[in-house]
Amino acid sequence: MILYRRHLPHRYEIGQPVFVTWRLHGSLPASRAFPPETLTSGQAFAAFDRLLDNARTGPLYLRQEGIARMVVEAIHFGERGLHRYLLHAFVVMANHVHLLISPHVPLPALIKSLKSLTARRANQMLVRTGSPFWQEESYDHCVRNDREFERIRAYIEENPVRAGLAGEAAEFRWSSA
Numbered sequence: 001m002i003l004y005r006r007h008l009p010h011r012y013e014i015g016q017p018v019f020v021t022w023r024l025h026g027s028l029p030a031s032r033a034f035p036p037e038t039l040t041s042g043q044a045f046a047a048f049d050r051l052l053d054n055a056r057t058g059p060l061y062l063r064q065e066g067i068a069r070m071v072v073e074a075i076h077f078g079e080r081g082l083h084r085y086l087l088h089a090f091v092v093m094a095n096h097v098h099l100l101i102s103p104h105v106p107l108p109a110l111i112k113s114l115k116s117l118t119a120r121r122a123n124q125m126l127v128r129t130g131s132p133f134w135q136e137e138s139y140d141h142c143v144r145n146d147r148e149f150e151r152i153r154a155y156i157e158e159n160p161v162r163a164g165l166a167g168e169a170a171e172f173r174w175s176s177a
Contacts, residue, residue: 012107017088017143019152020107022115023096024059025132060094061133067122068092068174074118075099084110088149089156092174093163098156100143111138 012018062068071092079087085101103110119133143149160172169177 022138027095089153
């Protein structure tokens with residue numbers, strides 16, 4: 001298992017499933033209340049995910065069909081064209097992305113490449129320059145067993161339903177469901 005640290009600790013292993021989430025720069029309000037320290041890291045993550053799902057302000061660029069489609073295409077290209085990972089599940093929400101993948105290359109390089117490519121293309125589509133598109137750091141979690149894998153896969157694919165964007169997971173266009 002490989003460990004590296006930025007602001008958050010990151011652990012991954014080539015070939016082992018990992019749950020990765022990243023969000024648009026500025027997508028959480030500066031005045032947000034952080035979850036209490038009594039929560040587990042998983043509970044804190046879920047609390048932040050609910051904040052993102054319920055956001056009515058801040059950048060929501062991924063609601064735009066062209067940008068959402070481009071991000072989905074980049075996710076598929078990372079698997080099918082570049083063979084950097086095995087894709088198990090994904091969803092592109094209005095201001096964040098969830099992936100469940102088994103990486104074939106080091107995770108930091110994989111995520112940096114995917115975020116850089118999509119940021120450059122999205123900023124071109126939005127005619128934006130000089131502003132970051134994605135928040136610098138991503139959240140990742142190594143999947144420990146088959147039960148957790150299925151729980152995370154369902155969590156990802158049901159995200160649009162929980163957020164009120166679809167009645168059923170399969171109705172949401174920007175998801176592996």
